[in-house]
Amino acid sequence: MPAAERPPGSGRLFTGVAWAVLLLGLCLWGREAADGPGTSSAPTTGDVAAVGRPLGVPLPPAHEPVAPARPQRVEIPSLGISAPVVPRGLDAAGAIDPPPYARARTVGWYGAGTQPGARGASLLVGHVDTETEPAVFYSLSTARPGAEVRVTRADGSVARFTVDDVQVFGRERFDARKAYGPRHSGRAELRLITCGGTFDRATGGYTANVVVSAYLTGVRR
Template structure:
């Protein structure tokens, strides 16, 4: 279903800017300068999931773009985050469903601590992560600092009850994973 990421992303950007300013412009978790390397595919063996990744930037309103609904089996890497395998927080977003069927991250809530997540990069390397935790949080309590400022991979989708009045899910499902093998 349609996901309003405005409050999630705005909170993330504001938190990131505040942390950057508080640190005098220095941050150990800030991604390295951009290179031509991009993530191309995510593999989650325990979910039998292999999905292509597309680039997601910011919309004119300052929201992180979402993968288009006409590509429900595609997830997206937020280009304002670190390239998977590099230092910093790397954020990958996917839909839980569409109006008619499950989407790429439908089973994300089923991941458990210890599961392997692989991200294949355009340079031929693979970054491997181990799931640390999976949580469901209300969208109005989105943990922006933990998602956007701490090292590791973050997988995000919608979850919980669907709010028919606002046409969106009330919660986000967030997977936190730590790098176990550099790309």
């Protein structure tokens, strides 16, 4: 965990430097350049690719934020994703510490930040692949606006989010606040993040980040 902890659910933004470190920590997780599935996580081009909101896709109204509760599981039915969630902090270099590759089917939640369902933007991160196989967020770049994301929380509730934006941000022209900061003040939001673009064997990392944005639209108890 970071030296200066923030209360869960506070929803404060990181500084620009911390956001940039988070980006590098996510897509430079120590993978050595090797043959494997990790040559590309999405058919994207350029520095930024956006799906946006297709015409004719109605999105439901936002639900009021709810009391904080730790996430335990995340599901995206349209992508076949169903995975446990574990809290993660920052490593010694100040980058977000993802689940180890031995748990590549597990999603990490930045535990010093917002809890899903509370006001602010909560961060969920996951590997796109390992050196030998696809990982938990391998299909994340194919998410589309209108898709449902379910987060089971420690209080027994299921926070239901609706995807409203899917973007791929290149490292060279990365705007951290635009990618990870809250889009609407007072709303409960979710960011699901993994690596994207292409795998750069020279650096041992990916050239971009996939960022799926969603907002709270319902709660089931």
